Amino acid sequence: MSNTNDNPNAAPAPAVSPSKRKPALLAVGGLTLLAGIAYGAYWGLFLRHYESTDNAYVQAPVVQVTPQVGGTVLQILADDTDVVKAGQPLVKLDASDAKLALERAEAQLAQTVREVRSLYATNGTLSANIHLREAEVARMQSDVARASEDVSRRQPLAATGAVSGEEMKHAETALAAAKSAVAGAQSALAAAREQAATNQVLTDGTSIENHPNVQRASAAVREAFLALQRTELPAPVAGQVAKRTVQVGQRIQAGAPLMSVIPLDEVWVEANFKEVQLRKMRIGQPVTLHADIYGEKVEYQGRVVGLGAGTGAAFALLPAQNATGNWIKVVQRVPVRVELDARQIAAHPLRVGLSMEATVDVAEQSGQPLTAVGAARASRTQAFDTQQAEAERVVRSIIAANLGRVGAQVAKAERLALATH
Structure with a gap:
């Protein structure tokens, strides 16, 4: 193939004259300069105020659902992607042992209330016994006074022979016996007072409901009731279930993560x-x-x-170890x-x-720097508040039912409140 440059008849390529190249370069340079100025203005007025x-x-928040008591899983009421409300049951555990423990605690509380009632009833009995002993002391002191008068009347007569020595001896013996009886009655009165004081120590400054023995038994009922309630795990917050790992029939321990609520x-x-x-x-x-x-x-x-x-x-x-020989910032x-x-x-x-x-x-600079301590954002759940209230109602109902006729009316009102709840 022949080269066109070898053709003597080919027309020469037009050359760009320097006079036409210079305006084009100036135009390109001007456009570049204008673009730079425009970008600089845009950055100075707008971009530099944004990061x-x-x-x-x-x-x-990833709220983990963990049991407070151990047990065997009987039922799972929510799965991944389910939307739940706060307090909605998620998992149920076997509650047989917890129910038995609650029944024992309730029976013990009822017995304790009746025992404490007997302490208060004994106070009245001991107080009546003290009055009885005081009356006996007073009666025997009058006997001593009468015997002493008899001796005093017979002493002048015994000196003249009007009263025989044997009769005088009988009078003196009666006086000594009356004094001995007074001493015995006074000892019995002191013993009755000590016994009453001992029983009073167990009941002084408190009522049946606030007695330490009743409070201890009430705490046991609350503990057993909460253990029973905790066999049903509610959702701490409203959200969506994720990361469910628990399975039906699984034996779980307290604190084991079962699922999360987001x-x-x-x-x-x-x-x-x-x-x-x-x-x-x-x-x-x-x-x-x-x-x-x-x-x-x-x-x-x-x-x-x-x-x-x-x-x-x-x-x-695995944090970076920057204190090494080879280091790149x-x-x-x-x-x-x-x-x-x-x-x-x-x-x-x-x-x-x-x-x-x-x-x-970042244009507005009037706010606090990021290093400032912000307001605390507190979080809480009310899903477990009802358990405490229900436990308290159960305790009051048992106490009222064992307080007698007045307590029975209170117990009936408590049972109605529990049924409506």
Whole structure:
């Protein structure tokens, strides 16, 4: 094939003159300069007020369901992905032993109440015995006085011979016997008073319901009642069940994790920012977030509420050993806690571990620094409050039923309250 350059008739390529090349270069340079100026203005007015990261993930409390007593699992009432309410039964254990223990404790409490009642009844008996002994002492003292008068009347007559010596001897013997009887009665009175004081010590300053013996037996009933109630495991919080490991028929020990409940209405975002991005962050700054599961069409609004106590590497199972010969500096990341709007969570639910993109507006610098101590966020459950109240009602019902006629009316009201509950 022949080369076109060898053709003498081919037209030469047009050359670009320097006069036309210079304006083109100037135009390109001008456009580049304008783009740089525009980006610099955009960064100075907008971008520098935002810190972004895609190293952010949804977090939520992971509430473990653990038994407070050991036993054999008879029934499982919730499985993974089930949504449960606070206090809803999740697992039931064999309650046979707990029921027997409760029956023994209830019987012991009833017996104790009756024994303490007998102590208070004995106080009245001993008090009446003291009055009886006092009356006997008074009667015998009058006998002594009468015998003493008889002796006094006969002594002058015995000197004149009007009263025989034998009669005088009888009078003196009667006086001595009366004095001995008074001494015996006084000893019996002292013994009765000591016995009453001893019994009074057991009942002084308290009532039957508040007597230490009754309180001890009541505590045993409460303990047995709670052990019975704890054979049914309720959900501590409302949420979704996850990580169920328990099986029917399994013998479990107290404290063994059976499943978890995730309250998905309490989720937050843990955004891991580089340490160089934290300089201008403050508590309360607004955060814009996007979840990968919904894309850009759903935007969450949140705010910064706190900073983690350390970097992820510091709390790793195998932390980095930087004090070695070969060392490369790696920029660390610190978790920043971002609180989400509850209404947006309800409209577009999130799950633990979902990826998020977080952008913090750091323009506002009036808030507290991230190192400041934030307000404590307390958490509590009311799922177990009813157990204490029911145990107390059972104790009051047993005490009232063994207090007598007045207590029977109280016991009836307590039983009606338990039935309606």
